[in-house]
Amino acid sequence: MKALNLLPPAAVAGLPMAQVDTPALLLDLDAFERNLDRLQAAADAAGVKLRPHGKAHKTPAVALAQIARGAVGICCQKVSEALPFIDAGVADIHISNEIATAPKAALLARAALLARMSVCVDDAAQVALLGEAAREAGSVIGVFVEIDIGHGRCGVSGADAVLRLLESIARFPQLEFRGLQAYHGTLQHLRSLAERRERSAIAAGRAAEVVAALSAAGVRCDTVTGGGSGSAEFDFSSGVFTEIQAGSYAFMDRDYGDNEYGDALRFEHAMFLACSVMSTAAPGHAVVDAGLKSLAVDSGLPGVWQRGHLKYHQASDEHGVVHADGGPLPMLGEQLLLVPGHCDPTINLHDEIVCLRGGVVEAVWPVSSRGLSR
Amino acid sequence: MKALNLLPPAAVAGLPMAQVDTPALLLDLDAFERNLDRLQAAADAAGVKLRPHGKAHKTPAVALAQIARGAVGICCQKVSEALPFIDAGVADIHISNEIATAPKAALLARAALLARMSVCVDDAAQVALLGEAAREAGSVIGVFVEIDIGHGRCGVSGADAVLRLLESIARFPQLEFRGLQAYHGTLQHLRSLAERRERSAIAAGRAAEVVAALSAAGVRCDTVTGGGSGSAEFDFSSGVFTEIQAGSYAFMDRDYGDNEYGDALRFEHAMFLACSVMSTAAPGHAVVDAGLKSLAVDSGLPGVWQRGHLKYHQASDEHGVVHADGGPLPMLGEQLLLVPGHCDPTINLHDEIVCLRGGVVEAVWPVSSRGLSR
Numbered sequence: 001m002k003a004l005n006l007l008p009p010a011a012v013a014g015l016p017m018a019q020v021d022t023p024a025l026l027l028d029l030d031a032f033e034r035n036l037d038r039l040q041a042a043a044d045a046a047g048v049k050l051r052p053h054g055k056a057h058k059t060p061a062v063a064l065a066q067i068a069r070g071a072v073g074i075c076c077q078k079v080s081e082a083l084p085f086i087d088a089g090v091a092d093i094h095i096s097n098e099i100a101t102a103p104k105a106a107l108l109a110r111a112a113l114l115a116r117m118s119v120c121v122d123d124a125a126q127v128a129l130l131g132e133a134a135r136e137a138g139s140v141i142g143v144f145v146e147i148d149i150g151h152g153r154c155g156v157s158g159a160d161a162v163l164r165l166l167e168s169i170a171r172f173p174q175l176e177f178r179g180l181q182a183y184h185g186t187l188q189h190l191r192s193l194a195e196r197r198e199r200s201a202i203a204a205g206r207a208a209e210v211v212a213a214l215s216a217a218g219v220r221c222d223t224v225t226g227g228g229s230g231s232a233e234f235d236f237s238s239g240v241f242t243e244i245q246a247g248s249y250a251f252m253d254r255d256y257g258d259n260e261y262g263d264a265l266r267f268e269h270a271m272f273l274a275c276s277v278m279s280t281a282a283p284g285h286a287v288v289d290a291g292l293k294s295l296a297v298d299s300g301l302p303g304v305w306q307r308g309h310l311k312y313h314q315a316s317d318e319h320g321v322v323h324a325d326g327g328p329l330p331m332l333g334e335q336l337l338l339v340p341g342h343c344d345p346t347i348n349l350h351d352e353i354v355c356l357r358g359g360v361v362e363a364v365w366p367v368s369s370r371g372l373s374r
Numbered sequence: 375m376k377a378l379n380l381l382p383p384a385a386v387a388g389l390p391m392a393q394v395d396t397p398a399l400l401l402d403l404d405a406f407e408r409n410l411d412r413l414q415a416a417a418d419a420a421g422v423k424l425r426p427h428g429k430a431h432k433t434p435a436v437a438l439a440q441i442a443r444g445a446v447g448i449c450c451q452k453v454s455e456a457l458p459f460i461d462a463g464v465a466d467i468h469i470s471n472e473i474a475t476a477p478k479a480a481l482l483a484r485a486a487l488l489a490r491m492s493v494c495v496d497d498a499a500q501v502a503l504l505g506e507a508a509r510e511a512g513s514v515i516g517v518f519v520e521i522d523i524g525h526g527r528c529g530v531s532g533a534d535a536v537l538r539l540l541e542s543i544a545r546f547p548q549l550e551f552r553g554l555q556a557y558h559g560t561l562q563h564l565r566s567l568a569e570r571r572e573r574s575a576i577a578a579g580r581a582a583e584v585v586a587a588l589s590a591a592g593v594r595c596d597t598v599t600g601g602g603s604g605s606a607e608f609d610f611s612s613g614v615f616t617e618i619q620a621g622s623y624a625f626m627d628r629d630y631g632d633n634e635y636g637d638a639l640r641f642e643h644a645m646f647l648a649c650s651v652m653s654t655a656a657p658g659h660a661v662v663d664a665g666l667k668s669l670a671v672d673s674g675l676p677g678v679w680q681r682g683h684l685k686y687h688q689a690s691d692e693h694g695v696v697h698a699d700g701g702p703l704p705m706l707g708e709q710l711l712l713v714p715g716h717c718d719p720t721i722n723l724h725d726e727i728v729c730l731r732g733g734v735v736e737a738v739w740p741v742s743s744r745g746l747s748r
Contacts, residue, residue: 007746010748097692348723
């Protein structure tokens with residue numbers, strides 16, 4: 001008898017939430033669907049396309065729900081990450097990142113035989129790798145030149161550098177220039193709404209300058225792709241972005257929830273990590289069965305959902321210590337829901353998302369691209 | 375054609391390290407084997423058993439290498455985590471943690487039909503769950519009472535509390551009291567050798583007091599299990615621990631490497647995260663293709679191996695920014711080796727460990743318990 005066969009499934013349809021074995025990643029389908037509808041409606045109203053980021057969820061069922069509402073496709077951060085989405089029927093995937101080694105270029109070129117694919121470049125050497133790989137595979141790869149609009153990570157600065165890369169791209173008939181990528185990650189997490197608005201305007205202004213200079217040089221950018229969940233409203237009205245790459249809006253983690261929204265587009269917490277109290281022997285705290293292997297803590301510790309007096313205080317590999325302030329500690333065996341600090345790397349720890357509606361399991365979605373970082 | 379079938383294996387035997395696609399988790403087999411030999415020799419010399427922690431590696435091939443050198447079995451932190459080890463032939467597994475819900479007790483009781491299993495308790499309610507589950511499954515579960523020796527997480531305080539739990543355990547004929555677990559996690563990471571020595575002595579002293587009080591009450595503790603990679607030397611000579619649960623010693627992460635060792639038992643960095651430079655467009659830094667989804671950052675950012683002037687500066691989902699101080703930045707496409715900040719949650723991000731000897735791939739080991747946190 002195989003021991004692993006003793007392990008029951010994470011959950012089955014019809015199971016009440018309280019009976020889901022922990023730790024388990026839960027999705028409140030009603031809140032999730034409202035989040036998808038809300039951003040799609042705002043994009044439609046602005047006449048801007050939505051290309052949600054698959055890195056946030058790595059889950060084909062989520063991508064299909066986004067596309068069913070009008071998304072034009074998805075982004076992925078890595079080529080291998082895109083493959084399960086292609087298999088699930090996603091027909092248009094942009095790799096919102098550079099690749100600089102031959103095995104990755106070869107993989108992308110072969111994937112481009114199965115779906116419409118594009119990728120970013122910020123160096124002529126990347127262009128050459130892609131061009132050779134596309135020729136070898138007999139495919140066409142879409143290319144976006146990434147420009148730095150203040151994030152200070154990848155991307156070239158200014159229209160002249162873009163024009164030089166366009167010359168490189170033009171040497172390879174199987175590379176197709178599709179526009180610019182302009183992404184500013186850090187501004188997404190500025191807490192103040194006013195500051196996000198101001199910094200988004202500056203970032204969009206930088207992108208607009210490059211677009212105008214290219215236009216003056218006779219180069220049209222059909223697509224300018226970028227933006228995110230913290231700046232979407234400003235990106236929509238920027239006049240420069242034609243396509244928004246938001247990801248976290250579908251789930252809303254604790255970090256994005258800590259942003260100030262005011263009258264801006266806001267989303268609901270839809271994703272939770274269910275855990276159970278496993279020890280109450282020590283005075284003054286309870287210990288839950290979810291730690292670093294169930295929750296990413298790069299953006300801080302999780303919140304405790306609807307139990308305002310409880311605080312998740314400290315994470316080790318498989319333990320979390322919970323304190324209480326002005327109320328009782330939870331009881332041994334009790335289930336708690338945590339709001340992950342950062343949804344993207346938290347989802348990447350899990351093989352399945354347990355989907356609930358009205359507190360009852362409706363489906364279990366495989367996180368098919370989990371761990372695919374090549 | 376299935377897109378996922380386009381993805382080549384992480385590596386194949388005979389491949390030079392420089393050609394391993396990135397990100398990839400690498401194990402230097404020579405250094406790893408020296409680490410295993412070193413701790414086993416110290417345990418043998420001290421007449422103390424070694425029960426290495428499977429949570430550190432989640433990899434049956436690692437456990438089998440530890441057992442081949444004399445380890446009496448392994449620890450796991452979760453019941454589901456133990457299952458792939460049982461399937462690989464590990465015959466004796468201690469769950470070094472409490473479980474407090476019926477599904478987990480049932481799973482453990484059924485696993486105990488396939489291997490010698492034990493678990494920790496610090497509450498009579500856990501004992502009752504285990505006793506019922508063992509009766510239902512027709513198995514025997516070994517039980518360790520966890521005592522708190524200063525860590526302040528799980529475990530009861532003092533011999534009286536242990537004696538009360540022994541009364542509960544005695545009510546269930548299929549539960550077998552096997553001894554005490556006494557673990558102090560935080561002292562493992564104290565940087566100063568003198569401080570680790572002093573704090574280890576205090577912690578061991580607390581355990582010894584409980585053992586003595588139990589002995590005076592006529593209760594013999596055959597096994598006192600605990601200890602870790604940062605305190606192993608002191609645990610060996612403590613006179614109270616009969617079994618050491620070290621895990622990280624096999625790999626040595628950056629965090630443990632930052633400890634001061636002096637004349638104490640020390641281990642070599644054997645585990646690395648291979649990444650590639652994907653962008654050098656911005657002045658003053660290079661961007662590598664490994665971030666939060668390839669490296670756990672709860673214990674700080676990774677070090678850059680054998681490139682002292684390079685510093686991994688900032689991690690996002692799939693990016694790392696590398697700065698140079700007093701030397702050149704790495705080139706586009708260049709491979710770098712990173713020393714993970716914390717090996718346990720880093721390994722839990724990966725499905726495979728690429729094992730090298732002399733810079734050439736010798737094997738690829740599946741991380742079979744990855745993600746099994748139930």
